[in-house]
Amino acid sequence: MLTIYFGDMEQANYGPTWFKYNYEPEWLEDPFVQAMIEGVDKSRYIAGLVIESPVFGPIPPERLSGGVQTLIMIYEKPELVFDATSCGENCAKWLLEIGKRKDVTVNLNYLMSFDGQEPFEIMIANEHKMVTNEKDYVFTAVLYL
């Protein structure tokens, strides 16, 4: 289940920094992580710590986008809360996918659009309210930003 808390949240962690200094090499071997890297960064996992970027060629995991680094942290450390504001709207689909696999809570400080992903299940923690469509999601979330 994906739970989102909108607005300032002091304990929310900054995903890109967490990733750079804490990632485990075996995370990259997970096909779901590889799918997120391909989906967001259009980059392909090769082997070991090598990823092939269409812009820079071979890159280490530290050079993945802040958005996909945060997604990986949310997925791999579900016991922690990360600030998904580092994730652009092209990460929305993947946040929902993570929520189907694990119970995660993220913090958001902008109105990320989930348009085109309906029906979905998002628990808005500020009101403990489940929303399943974009209209209910926007009309609830906007009150806390």
Add this chain to the structure above:
Amino acid sequence: MKGKHRIVLETGRVKYDFTVRRNITVVQGDSATGKTTLIELLSQYGRQGARSGITLTSDVPCFVYTGGADSREWTPFFATARGGIIFVDEGFSFVHSVEFAECIKNTGDYYLLIARKPLVNLPYSIQEIYGIKTSGKYHFPYQVFHEFYPIYQQEEAFNIPQKIILLVEDGRSGYQFFSKVCDHLCEVSCESAGGNSNVYRRLLQIAGKEPVLVIADGAAFGSFVESVVSVARKRGNTGLYFPESFEWLILESGIIQSSEIEKVMKAPENYIESRNYFSWEQFFTAFLQEKTKGNEYLYYKKNHLPEFYLSETNRRKILNVLPEKLKELLNEGFTPEEATELKRRIDDVNRGNTTEHSIIEA
């Protein structure tokens, strides 16, 4: 600092080409579009210059804030004017603070901030919120080209409804003007949202599918535009129009005749000193007041709009600046003189006193 400044940043792999027009520019949008790479390249260039293998073309110096989040570190950095553009990557929460807004207010530098979270303490324009789009072969080792695109438009497309509520930001001059316009239109009523931060709340409150047209000052509406556009899209039957400000509409309308106004309005960025004006909205107000001072009849007051601006002729001229769809919606019909002339010609036709000229015009 004044004017618009084009920045071209290039390496063998990537090229960025964009123009900064105002004191505050915000970059957001999808992940993996090259925002962090832009900051890294500028930062490297700042350390090693052309020796870095990075080419930077700009008529003003570019700086990247690379310090910490502690106010003892960032305050002296931002309080010192540099006569250039300062770039700040995402992740620095201090850019959202009142202290930061106070600190940069009168420095005269331009700022490019990477931030998805609305910067509620900064008066930035809806027209200066950009995403980055990439083009090129997108296949290593070919160069990828990055350019900025504006995320929000001055006007959102909408269907013209029959009956509408016109929602304006606050109860001051803009509201007084549009209320007067609505007095002459039976299908349109006007109300104030009670402040720019309340616009989306009022939109949520207006029941059902009642059509609403929102008019708000775009020059300082940047931190609210995401909420308002998102609610409007999901609500349906909602039109949005973000002119720079109400004063901008007046200056554009030509009701205050001055060659200097014409010149300034063609390229405001060349006349707006960022040290003196935190937002263009402030400039347009001050400029209009300066151009009308000394004449009690014309002197522009934000809290009480003089009758001059509400006269039928001037209302029409100001409305004429609006986009076509809005002009149709807020069209007050014929002036009394036009109506009298029309009636005379129709009567002529009815009496058989027709001429080719009168038939065509009638």
